Amino acid sequence: MSCEATSRHKGRAVIVPLLFPLSLCTPAIRRPTPPRPNTGLLLLLSLCPPSPPTLRPVPDDLTPEEQQELENIRRRKQELLEDIQRLKDEIAEVTSEIENLGSTEERKNMQRNKQVAMGRKKFNMDPKKGIQFLIENDLLKNTSDDIAQFLYKGEGLNKTAIGDYLGERDDFNIQVLHAFVELHEFTDLNLVQALRQFLWSFRLPGEAQKIDRMMEAFAQRYCQCNPGVFQSTDTCYILSFAIIMLNTSLHNPNVKDKPTVERFISMNRGINDGGDLPEDLLRNLYESIKNEPFKIPEDDGNDLTHTFFNPDREGWLLKLGGRVKTWKRRWFILTDNCLYYFEYTTDKEPRGIIPLENLSIKEVEDKKPNCFELFIPDNKDQVIKACKTEADGRVVEGNHTFYRISAPTAEEKEEWMNSIKAAISRDPFYEMLAARKKKVSSMKRH
Numbered sequence: 001m002s003c004e005a006t007s008r009h010k011g012r013a014v015i016v017p018l019l020f021p022l023s024l025c026t027p028a029i030r031r032p033t034p035p036r037p038n039t040g041l042l043l044l045l046s047l048c049p050p051s052p053p054t055l056r057p058v059p060d061d062l063t064p065e066e067q068q069e070l071e072n073i074r075r076r077k078q079e080l081l082e083d084i085q086r087l088k089d090e091i092a093e094v095t096s097e098i099e100n101l102g103s104t105e106e107r108k109n110m111q112r113n114k115q116v117a118m119g120r121k122k123f124n125m126d127p128k129k130g131i132q133f134l135i136e137n138d139l140l141k142n143t144s145d146d147i148a149q150f151l152y153k154g155e156g157l158n159k160t161a162i163g164d165y166l167g168e169r170d171d172f173n174i175q176v177l178h179a180f181v182e183l184h185e186f187t188d189l190n191l192v193q194a195l196r197q198f199l200w201s202f203r204l205p206g207e208a209q210k211i212d213r214m215m216e217a218f219a220q221r222y223c224q225c226n227p228g229v230f231q232s233t234d235t236c237y238i239l240s241f242a243i244i245m246l247n248t249s250l251h252n253p254n255v256k257d258k259p260t261v262e263r264f265i266s267m268n269r270g271i272n273d274g275g276d277l278p279e280d281l282l283r284n285l286y287e288s289i290k291n292e293p294f295k296i297p298e299d300d301g302n303d304l305t306h307t308f309f310n311p312d313r314e315g316w317l318l319k320l321g322g323r324v325k326t327w328k329r330r331w332f333i334l335t336d337n338c339l340y341y342f343e344y345t346t347d348k349e350p351r352g353i354i355p356l357e358n359l360s361i362k363e364v365e366d367k368k369p370n371c372f373e374l375f376i377p378d379n380k381d382q383v384i385k386a387c388k389t390e391a392d393g394r395v396v397e398g399n400h401t402f403y404r405i406s407a408p409t410a411e412e413k414e415e416w417m418n419s420i421k422a423a424i425s426r427d428p429f430y431e432m433l434a435a436r437k438k439k440v441s442s443m444k445r446h
């Protein structure tokens with residue numbers, strides 16, 4: 001039966017909507033439902049609730065044929081409604097299956113994300129354990145490349161922890177370090193730009209040996225990305241340190257002596273395997289640092305500055321006597337790896353000199369506030385090598401097995417301790433750098 005056939009009859013107004021109820025629903029199709037096979041028809045059906053079967057009496061002004069036809073139409077309608085219901089049931093089933101499928105997938109994903117987050121947390125507390133956890137849970141492959149990638153992305157990772165992991169002496173960690181550095185792209189960056197990028201990707205740890213390995217890897221990578229800029233990796237390495245120290249000299253308020261560009265240039269004479277670097281290059285690097293200091297992550301003040309650059313410091317402190325245990329107010333100056341103390345700020349000659357070599361420092365409790373102590377580790381009875389000037393002008397050896405000092409404020413105590421620690425620990429670093437300088441300056445340029 002076609003609609004043309006039915007429209008000829010008077011009953012058309014009734015019949016047509018019954019035959020084509022679906023067409024009336026078309027505008028409602030746009031509903032955000034996930035696409036699935038055969039959506040068109042199924043959706044259409046699911047959206048169009050069939051009207052309840054109506055058992056209207058057959059109008060008696062119809063011919064028997066027409067009545068018969070109407071009966072047929074009604075039966076057909078009933079069948080269609082049943083079909084529709086069946087399809088709706090099927091749709092409901094498929095939909096719930098799809099939803100279940102989605103939620104198990106989702107659940108798996110959520111579970112995975114949770115574990116990754118836990119791995120990151122563990123990593124931040126103990127990098128090695130965090131990596132192990134991620135590997136054991138199949139969240140990370142145990143290859144230096146994959147781990148390096150994970151650290152380089154750094155999502156949710158503490159940069160101090162990244163630095164600790166990359167700094168480990170273990171062969172495998174060193175492999176990861178190299179893979180990590182390889183992920184950095186330095187092509188066409190000048191050395192300062194490259195250093196900015198590198199030093200921001202993790203927090204450089206404090207130990208000289210670790211810094212040495214990391215900066216060596218950096219210099220290799222920089223030279224690989226920019227062939228021809230430096231004669232050797234050593235040159236790049238030395239200049240990198242010169243720049244980091246320049247950063248401190250120019251921007252750390254504790255450093256009074258700010259080098260000029262000329263001094264920076266002359267400080268870097270002969271480091272290009274015996275030759276000089278182009279002045280323009282050095283000038284550019286100097287200007288770049290002068291205009292914008294390096295940023296390092298987790299900058300808590302205990303930065304590279306304290307690691308290998310000892311800013312001079314001076315101020316009033318109280319010092320406990322060696323023989324006579326009285327507190328004397330002294331003007332202290334920290335410089336050249338020694339602690340000098342004076343009676344007055346204007347004195348030419350110090351009352352005493354304490355070389356910091358081989359000493360340790362710790363906080364101590366005393367009746368005086370903000371105390372710290374200098375001592376010889378593992379030998380608390382040994383007298384510290386130091387000298388002092390007696391009242392009559394004679395210079396004599398000191399008689400301290402420890403020096404106890406009190407600062408006026410907790411903040412100053414902290415600052416003094418940091419500076420002294422830096423002064424004590426900077427030696428290995430200077431030796432490291434000095435060795436390289438000797439190497440490059442003795443080289444003949446080819």
Ligand SMILES: *[C@@H]1O[C@H](CO)[C@@H](O)[C@H](O)[C@H]1NC(C)=O
Nearest residue numbers: 131132133135136142143172
């Ligand atoms: C990853 O591999 C390294 C060396 O290939 C191995 O020393 C280390 O134990 C492995 N770590 C884990 C968690 O399997």
Ligand SMILES: *[C@@H]1O[C@H](CO)[C@@H](O)[C@H](O)[C@H]1NC(C)=O
Nearest residue numbers: 124125158159160161298300
């Ligand atoms: C990262 O770890 C260091 C050392 O454990 C901590 O001092 C620092 O606050 C941490 N940084 C963040 C952003 O949590």
Ligand SMILES: *[C@@H]1O[C@H](CO)[C@@H](O)[C@H](O)[C@H]1NC(C)=O
Nearest residue numbers: 247251252293294303304305
């Ligand atoms: C550069 O100097 C600034 C200011 O003293 C300091 O915060 C920063 O940590 C320094 N950066 C490096 C890499 O030493």
Ligand SMILES: *[C@@H]1O[C@H](CO)[C@@H](O)[C@H](O)[C@H]1NC(C)=O
Nearest residue numbers: 355356357358359384385386
């Ligand atoms: C520090 O220790 C080294 C090695 O033990 C020794 O040679 C040096 O003289 C000591 N320096 C001072 C100032 O005590």
Ligand SMILES: *[C@@H]1O[C@H](CO)[C@@H](O)[C@H](O)[C@H]1NC(C)=O
Nearest residue numbers: 322323383396397398399400
């Ligand atoms: C150093 O002090 C101790 C007591 O603390 C004393 O016995 C010793 O004689 C003193 N040594 C010198 C060289 O003054």
